[in-house]
Amino acid sequence: MSLTSDNFSIGDLSSDEFKKNGKYLIDWIAGYFESLEDKPVIPQIKPGNIKSKLPETPPFKSESLEKIFKDVDEIIMPGMTHWNHPGFMAYFNSTSTGPAIFGELLSAAFNINGMLWQSCPASVELEKVVIDWVRQMLNLHENFWGTSYDTASVSSFHAIASARQLAYEKYGEDKLDKFVVYSSEHAHSSIDKAAIAAGFRKQNIKKVEVDDDFRMSPNFLKQLVEEDKNKGLIPVCVTATVGTTSTTSIDPVEEISKICEENGLWLHVDAAHGGVLAMLPEKSYILEGCEKADSFVVNPHKWMFVPIDISLLFVKKPEILKRAFTLIPEYLKTEHDDEAENPMDYGIQLGRRFRALKLWFAIRFFGTEGYRKIYREHIRIALLFREWIIQDENFELAAPTPMSTVCFRAVPGKSQDMDELNSLNKELISKINSSGKIFLTHTKLNEKFVVRLVVSGIRTYESHVRMAYDIIKKSLQEIMKEKES
Numbered sequence: 225m226s227l228t229s230d231n232f233s234i235g236d237l238s239s240d241e242f243k244k245n246g247k248y249l250i251d252w253i254a255g256y257f258e259s260l261e262d263k264p265v266i267p268q269i270k271p272g273n274i275k276s277k278l279p280e281t282p283p284f285k286s287e288s289l290e291k292i293f294k295d296v297d298e299i300i301m302p303g304m305t306h307w308n309h310p311g312f313m314a315y316f317n318s319t320s321t322g323p324a325i326f327g328e329l330l331s332a333a334f335n336i337n338g339m340l341w342q343s344c345p346a347s348v349e350l351e352k353v354v355i356d357w358v359r360q361m362l363n364l365h366e367n368f369w370g371t372s373y374d375t376a377s378v379s380s381f382h383a384i385a386s387a388r389q390l391a392y393e394k395y396g397e398d399k400l401d402k403f404v405v406y407s408s409e410h411a412h413s414s415i416d417k418a419a420i421a422a423g424f425r426k427q428n429i430k431k432v433e434v435d436d437d438f439r440m441s442p443n444f445l446k447q448l449v450e451e452d453k454n455k456g457l458i459p460v461c462v463t464a465t466v467g468t469t470s471t472t473s474i475d476p477v478e479e480i481s482k483i484c485e486e487n488g489l490w491l492h493v494d495a496a497h498g499g500v501l502a503m504l505p506e507k508s509y510i511l512e513g514c515e516k517a518d519s520f521v522v523n524p525h526k527w528m529f530v531p532i533d534i535s536l537l538f539v540k541k542p543e544i545l546k547r548a549f550t551l552i553p554e555y556l557k558t559e560h561d562d563e564a565e566n567p568m569d570y571g572i573q574l575g576r577r578f579r580a581l582k583l584w585f586a587i588r589f590f591g592t593e594g595y596r597k598i599y600r601e602h603i604r605i606a607l608l609f610r611e612w613i614i615q616d617e618n619f620e621l622a623a624p625t626p627m628s629t630v631c632f633r634a635v636p637g638k639s640q641d642m643d644e645l646n647s648l649n650k651e652l653i654s655k656i657n658s659s660g661k662i663f664l665t666h667t668k669l670n671e672k673f674v675v676r677l678v679v680s681g682i683r684t685y686e687s688h689v690r691m692a693y694d695i696i697k698k699s700l701q702e703i704m705k706e707k708e709s
């Protein structure tokens with residue numbers, strides 16, 4: 225197919241050229257998905273390699289789409305980490321899917337700004353409906369009202385800013401220096417960043433100890449809150465996590481909620497990755513107590529097969545969020561302001577893309593039933609891998625597996641020397657990743673360097689997890705052989 229845009233003069237690509245190039249690109253994407261397994265999951269390149277192949281100055285003259293597409297193949301592809309790859313079992317996965325890509329494509333084509341109801345009623349109203357669908361799919365309390373942002377970091381910022389707003393109203397803005405927020409040592413770093421951005425003093429961002437299963441200790445929380453009150457500080461907010469980043473541990477939200485209730489604290493729940501598992505009736509217990517929360521975040525872009533970015537924030541009292549963020553200049557007033565919700569009133573951003581489209585496409589395509597089938601399979605194969613680790617004398621499990629993330633480390637010869645094992649496991653992970661077949665990342669648990677294997681990609685099947693186990697075993701054997709010789 226010839227790909228030229230030589231007819232560029234003034235204005236957009238012609239309709240014919242758009243169709244021709246669009247067909248090429250859709251074919252290209254289909255081919256990309258088909259050939260993913262032949263590509264290395266992470267690029268074997270050094271920092272600066274991609275930049276060195278790109279011109280330092282912008283083009284003065286128009287370039288053809290053919291040339292741009294060619295550069296995608298030749299310059300961009302070699303620097304790609306393939307999050308869609310079945311061997312991507314690192315971090316928390318985010319995989320894209322056909323239906324959601326169509327939604328994303330339409331969103332770029334419509335290019336609306338859904339800041340106000342008037343600026344795009346379809347966007348504002350579809351978003352409301354789709355977010356409420358997610359609430360129902362997770363069986364979240366019907367009093368939760370939802371909105372969307374780009375990431376969980378930003379959702380949590382708005383939750384914590386709402387907690388601060390309520391505290392301003394109760395105690396006065398001049399008491400900000402005394403406000404304290406709490407989360408467990410295993411809460412995501414975005415919670416601390418949110419608190420910093422909301423103006424809390426760093427020393428008032430406190431860490432609650434965890435139990436042996438990496439779950440927040442309610443007793444410790446209670447004690448900390450008591451101590452802080454006695455010191456004249458003002459406890460304001462607790463963040464509990466359902467599915468912590470390191471191990472997917474689940475904080476005891478029910479017990480934490482009682483402490484929050486007794487002390488008038490805002491309860492925020494970060495369920496960015498794991499919350500979606502509540503779609504499974506047998507896993508609905510993971511959200512026990514969340515009906516008492518003031519705010520709750522879940523990311524469709526993590527485990528609902530929707531391309532990054534979309535994060536949902538649910539709050540019980542949107543009016544608090546609104547009081548924290550409403551500021552309406554004359555030029556944004558409309559005649560519908562009394563009868564319609566304007567998304568710009570519920571956050572820091574004004575401009576807002578048609579983000580709900582991709583989620584709408586995905587939910588309609590998969591249905592709750594589809595998600596359930598996939599989640600059950602992810603859990604099944606993660607537990608299979610866990611069993612292989614338990615049975616293998618050269619490895620040990622490093623944490624419980626409440627979802628589909630397995631934390632383990634190599635312990636050949638049952639050595640217990642911490643430094644030795646930490647450097648061995650570090651070496652192991654880089655050997656595994658250099659295979660190009662799978663990509664794993666690590667965490668530290670009680671000073672132990674631990675490998676994480678996450679099963680949440682839509683293209684990851686049992687065969688890939690078997691392959692991962694083989695690569696892990698073989699990599700360890702090679703390292704041990706090198707050490708012996």
Ligand SMILES: Cc1ncc(COP(=O)(O)O)c(C=O)c1O
Pocket residue numbers: 316374375376377378412414465467468469494495496497523535
């Ligand atoms: C539990 C948890 N919360 C929040 C985040 C941050 O997510 P985002 O990248 O959407 O800000 C992560 C990222 O993995 C996470 O695991």
